[in-house]
Amino acid sequence: MDNAQVRVARVRVIVGLEVHVQLGTRTKLFCGCSTRFGNPPNSQVCPVCCGMPGAMPRLNSHALELAVRTTAALGGTIGSPVVWDRKQYFYPDLPKGYQISQLSNPVCQGGEVPFDIGEANQPVEMMTARIDHAHLEEDAGKSLHTGGNLPAGRSGVDLNRAGTPLMEIVTRPDFSSGRQARMFLAELRAMLVWAGISDGNMQEGNLRCDANVNLEIVGPENTFRTPIVEIKNLNSFRAVENAIDYEVRRQQVQSETTGSGATGKQTRGWNEQQGETFVQRDKESMADYRYMPEPDLPPAEIPASMIETCRPEPNLIPERFRERLRRDYGMGPYDSRVLVGHSREAAIYFCAVADACGDARMASNWIQQDVMAWLAEQNVGFEQYPVPADELARLLTMVADGHLNQARARDVLAEMVRTGDPAAQAVSRLGIVAVGESEIVRVCQQILKDNPAVAAEIQAGNLKATGPLIARVRKALPDANPVLIRQCLLKQIGE
Amino acid sequence: MTGPINLETLCELARLPLPEPESARGELQDELQRTLDFFGEIAAIETSGVEPLIQPLDVDPAPQPGTTHTSLMGNASLRDDVVVHGMDPSVATANAAETDGQYFLVPRVLK
Amino acid sequence: MMADFAGRTLVDLSGDVRSGKILAADWVRFCLARIAESNDTLTAFLAVDDQAAIQNAEAVDARIRRGDKVGPLAGVPVAIKDNISTAGILTTCASRMLERYRPAFDATVVERLKAADAIVLGKTNMDEFAMGSTSSSSAFGPVRNPWDRERTPGGSSGGSAAAVAAGMAAAAIGSDTGGSIRQPAAWCGISGIKPTWGRVSRHGLVAYANSLDQIGPMARSAGDLATILSMISGSDQHDATCQQKPELVPSGLLNVNTRELRIGWLPSQFENGAAGDANLPVRKAIDEIGGECRGMVELHSRYQSVLCGVYYIIAMSQASSNLGRFDGVRFTARFADNADPGDASDQLDAMYRQTRGTGFGREVRRRILLGTFALSAGAYDQFFSQASKVRRLVRDELLDMFRDVDVILSPVTVGPPPKLGEKVDRLRSYRADSFTVAANLAGLPAMSVPCGMTDEGLPVGIQMIAAPWREDLLLSLGQRWQQMTDWHLRRPS
Numbered sequence A: 001m002d003n004a005q006v007r008v009a010r011v012r013v014i015v016g017l018e019v020h021v022q023l024g025t026r027t028k029l030f031c032g033c034s035t036r037f038g039n040p041p042n043s044q045v046c047p048v049c050c051g052m053p054g055a056m057p058r059l060n061s062h063a064l065e066l067a068v069r070t071t072a073a074l075g076g077t078i079g080s081p082v083v084w085d086r087k088q089y090f091y092p093d094l095p096k097g098y099q100i101s102q103l104s105n106p107v108c109q110g111g112e113v114p115f116d117i118g119e120a121n122q123p124v125e126m127m128t129a130r131i132d133h134a135h136l137e138e139d140a141g142k143s144l145h146t147g148g149n150l151p152a153g154r155s156g157v158d159l160n161r162a163g164t165p166l167m168e169i170v171t172r173p174d175f176s177s178g179r180q181a182r183m184f185l186a187e188l189r190a191m192l193v194w195a196g197i198s199d200g201n202m203q204e205g206n207l208r209c210d211a212n213v214n215l216e217i218v219g220p221e222n223t224f225r226t227p228i229v230e231i232k233n234l235n236s237f238r239a240v241e242n243a244i245d246y247e248v249r250r251q252q253v254q255s256e257t258t259g260s261g262a263t264g265k266q267t268r269g270w271n272e273q274q275g276e277t278f279v280q281r282d283k284e285s286m287a288d289y290r291y292m293p294e295p296d297l298p299p300a301e302i303p304a305s306m307i308e309t310c311r312p313e314p315n316l317i318p319e320r321f322r323e324r325l326r327r328d329y330g331m332g333p334y335d336s337r338v339l340v341g342h343s344r345e346a347a348i349y350f351c352a353v354a355d356a357c358g359d360a361r362m363a364s365n366w367i368q369q370d371v372m373a374w375l376a377e378q379n380v381g382f383e384q385y386p387v388p389a390d391e392l393a394r395l396l397t398m399v400a401d402g403h404l405n406q407a408r409a410r411d412v413l414a415e416m417v418r419t420g421d422p423a424a425q426a427v428s429r430l431g432i433v434a435v436g437e438s439e440i441v442r443v444c445q446q447i448l449k450d451n452p453a454v455a456a457e458i459q460a461g462n463l464k465a466t467g468p469l470i471a472r473v474r475k476a477l478p479d480a481n482p483v484l485i486r487q488c489l490l491k492q493i494g495e
Numbered sequence B: 001m002t003g004p005i006n007l008e009t010l011c012e013l014a015r016l017p018l019p020e021p022e023s024a025r026g027e028l029q030d031e032l033q034r035t036l037d038f039f040g041e042i043a044a045i046e047t048s049g050v051e052p053l054i055q056p057l058d059v060d061p062a063p064q065p066g067t068t069h070t071s072l073m074g075n076a077s078l079r080d081d082v083v084v085h086g087m088d089p090s091v092a093t094a095n096a097a098e099t100d101g102q103y104f105l106v107p108r109v110l111k
Numbered sequence C: 001m002m003a004d005f006a007g008r009t010l011v012d013l014s015g016d017v018r019s020g021k022i023l024a025a026d027w028v029r030f031c032l033a034r035i036a037e038s039n040d041t042l043t044a045f046l047a048v049d050d051q052a053a054i055q056n057a058e059a060v061d062a063r064i065r066r067g068d069k070v071g072p073l074a075g076v077p078v079a080i081k082d083n084i085s086t087a088g089i090l091t092t093c094a095s096r097m098l099e100r101y102r103p104a105f106d107a108t109v110v111e112r113l114k115a116a117d118a119i120v121l122g123k124t125n126m127d128e129f130a131m132g133s134t135s136s137s138s139a140f141g142p143v144r145n146p147w148d149r150e151r152t153p154g155g156s157s158g159g160s161a162a163a164v165a166a167g168m169a170a171a172a173i174g175s176d177t178g179g180s181i182r183q184p185a186a187w188c189g190i191s192g193i194k195p196t197w198g199r200v201s202r203h204g205l206v207a208y209a210n211s212l213d214q215i216g217p218m219a220r221s222a223g224d225l226a227t228i229l230s231m232i233s234g235s236d237q238h239d240a241t242c243q244q245k246p247e248l249v250p251s252g253l254l255n256v257n258t259r260e261l262r263i264g265w266l267p268s269q270f271e272n273g274a275a276g277d278a279n280l281p282v283r284k285a286i287d288e289i290g291g292e293c294r295g296m297v298e299l300h301s302r303y304q305s306v307l308c309g310v311y312y313i314i315a316m317s318q319a320s321s322n323l324g325r326f327d328g329v330r331f332t333a334r335f336a337d338n339a340d341p342g343d344a345s346d347q348l349d350a351m352y353r354q355t356r357g358t359g360f361g362r363e364v365r366r367r368i369l370l371g372t373f374a375l376s377a378g379a380y381d382q383f384f385s386q387a388s389k390v391r392r393l394v395r396d397e398l399l400d401m402f403r404d405v406d407v408i409l410s411p412v413t414v415g416p417p418p419k420l421g422e423k424v425d426r427l428r429s430y431r432a433d434s435f436t437v438a439a440n441l442a443g444l445p446a447m448s449v450p451c452g453m454t455d456e457g458l459p460v461g462i463q464m465i466a467a468p469w470r471e472d473l474l475l476s477l478g479q480r481w482q483q484m485t486d487w488h489l490r491r492p493s
């Protein structure tokens, strides 16, 4: 049987992303309405964002600043002056019949995002995605198709979101798998959140992604590309990865049956439940957006110096921070990924603890196990952790110096979290008294004297027998450090 | 001088109905075509190297004196990021053709 | 005692209101009586709020009696063109599309008039969405010219012009995209000024073509225009293109020494019957004004023949975009039979089409189609982009002229107002705007003041154009002209 698959020599996957990021402003792009999420329908609207006749846009200076910050973070060139174009189409949630966007001179031109595509506990593997451009635009409203008390056969339009500032970040087609795209998106999100540009809350739609996917198929006879498919509205990291991978397989199968004579450009949606993409619009023959320069907004000059002042400190770019943890703190790829991956606050907290206690490994373990567990349980971020970094560092120093054992230190930390007390105060509140070395020596001597048989066993080389003896010493001295007890016992047996 | 217009495409883009009866379409088409031919006379003006003029602004409203160069605040044409209460839902929907007092209602759009 | 409300300027009359010599309420009642008398035939007003007008006027009178401070326009009855938003008051743009639309907000210009204690009488008729120059494309019937009721008053601010000419209002607010204040002012024998683009806030003006639109006053004299203009000008938090410029007091607008002005004019505008016999008074007035000033300079333009094409391409393109919001969803009428078959998205499309097909009149639909074409993928470069480039050349040429002259004088119209119902070829009527559109393309201030009469006894206006922000030159020269002549005092019988 002549199997088409056999003839396909090589497939190159070509993926580019268009990411819509909601900027973290208090008000909309062109009016003073709040951008808060989740309020009753049409309660955050005004004549401007409702597109009422005669209402005029006025640009939010903070949105423009965040756009400049985005440009700086992406390493792009500023397109100044900032000018606007109307993108025109009809849809009930598009109040003016056009979206104010940027076509001719996007605010961010070029740029790149280096990111790590290594698996969690594998070595670092860097890749760079090139940014084509990023532009500012206003969001549309929302259409509600079911639910609520909608009358039969009706959709409801809520304009609370209409006019919310977005940056649309468009990459070059630099990805070759769903996974790469997902890793890029995670890095981009972290970068924007770290730089204070966006809340990056994907549940609230702060980050929405479209993926352009096609294949270059190098066959024995000819090489061709499948038509580009745009998958719209991918609202989670998982959806980005799965939808792209699904689409790659689908196009491959399709190309095997149709060869190079495939259909034109398509827009598809992603069905999460079915795990499939589906056709939304065939051949965009009617999509003529009739872009027109916006006449109601004067060009806004951006001072050349502004791009410099907006450039994020190197420290505040996640990938640079991971690099720093590996280089300056001796962290492995896994730990640096986890610490930085949690949040900017986690990474900064870690550095502060590690610097103060001088033991990065210990700081990393405690933060990853104890601190992050507590935060996850409480569902809060580092900024709400009750123990300041220098106090955690003090606690860890006591452990390192042998003044506290791990178990007791956990009790102390719990007390510090509960009361907000400094480490020393929590220690004394719990009645923990530092156990002096002479005290340990005295008790060890006594225990050995009481258990000569066990002592002899140990001396004969059975070190496992040390355990029960340590336990007895700790019964007498609960705050003594077990490591010290062990050392003391072995030393005395050796003598 | 102008390529023939496609009335159907234009009506589709502008969400306008095609004229009825069908005989009226040719008439409208001709009339539009004549107007466009008249407009097309502007091609006679040499404009290479000329930037389009979008707004007859004499000066672009630049940052006002006294503002730092690191911020765009105070630029006359820009707005501070301060929330201003707009309209209540009842006011927003007061002129709507169909509303439940909360939403603007339209024939159901499936997505 | 009934004062001579129709025969005196508003500056005069409002002075008498402030000093208590006459009552604002009487002035308003006088206008309302005129409206009651003639609006049925003239259709100048689409909505009149007589109770509110009288109440507001009485409140002004009461404050004056108490010795409270009142604004510079205390008691002045003004009419507002119906494409300017008035909170709670119908703002239809003379279109079925907005036949029941009551805005949630006042336009800035309305807010400022009210703050100056002017009395808003109501809303004036116009060409639908300001698209026209005869005020006969209104969905609510054509406006008639008070000088000859068989004729158009011009447009699109024809209702505002007719209201002032017929004494139904002391002044009116109009909007001018390609001559819509100046041309009806000329044909109705009143004065009207289109200020510099950015002088008066457009917030609340239902946009026709944003980069050309400008709001301005229409009244009986240049002095009246100066008073109103000074009250409505200046930067506005709602309009990012509106600018603060210093000379905003009436005295500042009127105290230019006109003897020092250099006058320019374009002989070509009078050659080959370009302006018609009807503009002989204009030609005469140019000489008379020139004789009063420092000198006259003959100017030549390279772009006269393409001005209208450039203007209409830009205007229609922006209009096609601005009118996208009229879709049957948020504030317009909706025309749709629910029984429409087909799937869901077809139903929405059918609703759009039926609403826009029924709500917009013929000329509006036509301009939307042409604008849509001019912006469409294959046509953008040849139409919108080329027009915007020629626009720059036009503006640069005009700004160049203002190195040698201070004011350019020209005709406003190519002839007298046509009779209503007279079949006018569309292209010819588009070309008829050739004297007025340049000022809009370049964003320049331009004014029309009466300068004579045709043989048939119809008013003729002369246009004065100045460099950006130099309304002071126009108003001072206009006032000087109105001291030399009495054309502006003539009234229709």
Ligand SMILES: [Mg+2]
Residues within 6 Å of the ligand: A101, A137, A168
């Ligand atoms: Mg976009």
Ligand SMILES: [Zn+2]
Residues within 6 Å of the ligand: A028, A031, A032, A033, A044, A045, A046, A047, A048, A049, A050, A163, B086
């Ligand atoms: Zn708003």
